[in-house]
Amino acid sequence: MQTFVHGPAEWDVECPRRPSRVAGVTMAGFRVHDLGALRIVPHPAVTLLLEFGAGSPVLDCAAGRQERGCLVAGPGLGSAGAVRARGENVECVQIRLSPVIARAVLGVPPAELAGAAVSLGDLWGREASRIRQRLGDATSWSERFALTEALLARRHQARPPVDPEVAWAWQRIAVSRGLTRVDALAAELGWSRKRLWSRFRSQLGLPPKHAVKLVRFDHAAHRLVAGEGAARVAADTGYADQSHLHRDVMAFTGATPATVAGEPFLAVDGIAWPSHGSSAPLTPAGAPAPSPAGGGTAGRGRVRG
Secondary structure, three states: OEEEEEOOEEEEEEOOOOOOOOOOEEEEEEEEEEEEEEEOOOOOOEEEEEEOOOOOOEEEOHHHOEEEOOEEEOOOOOHHHOOEEEEEEEEEEEEEEOHHHHHHHHOOOHHHOOOOEEEHHHHHOHHHHHHHHHHHHOOOHHHHHHHHHHHHHHHHHOOOOOOHHHHHHHHHHHHOOOOOOHHHHHHHHOOOHHHHHHHHHHHHOOOHHHHHHHHHHHHHHHHHHOOOOHHHHHHHOOOOOHHHHHHHHHHHHOOOHHHHOOOHHHHOHHHHOOOOOOOOOOOOOOOOOOOOOOOOOOOOOEEEO
């Protein structure tokens, strides 16, 4: 386990020793003694939080709504800076699910989450309580990761996948870092724009154009955290200019690019998710494979191993 230190933030972080055998799943373990009003920054994945410790994380959402305990959140949770996380003595396994597999794992279409957070118990019933108990009884992080992976694999195998064309469109967006056009995706698939929008939205939980913007923002935000200047980031990540980047960052986070560059929620990714942003393309028959875009990201938090 490593200790992540970023300003006043200090968290213990554990990563699995090998990638998940379930494509589209990444996970990390966290132990946080004092989590104080952490800004949740939108991310292009479905987030599954399995907490099991003596404390309990609290998610303060818009309009005064709160969620506690094990949670699931749709892509883009936290837009406009509307969500904060807090808690004491929090222990949890956090899973990032590609939207391509989220419907199978969760048992409901991601569209029903609509960028919001809901109690896992509302989706899984008693199974949520059982996995919390088993994670709490486990004596090591490796055992917790194995339990979590077995659960996700079983649920994933029990339900049909999304359409291969939809999976390919998502992967094209992800691998290009959001530097692709929805019209071009539809044309390459031989679909109308309306058909792509409808299938993509219903199966992945967000419209393709918003997915493009969210993936582009995520890549840009991590480059800001890595210490790159806003002008360079804007030029390299597909924004018309620095003002365009500023508007997008404000819309997604409610904060300026300079503020976002110091967010521990993003800085910890270099430790907790060392392969952040990488994924293997899923290509349906007859569709061209996406070409990977270069460039990696890393957080600036310090590590004590």
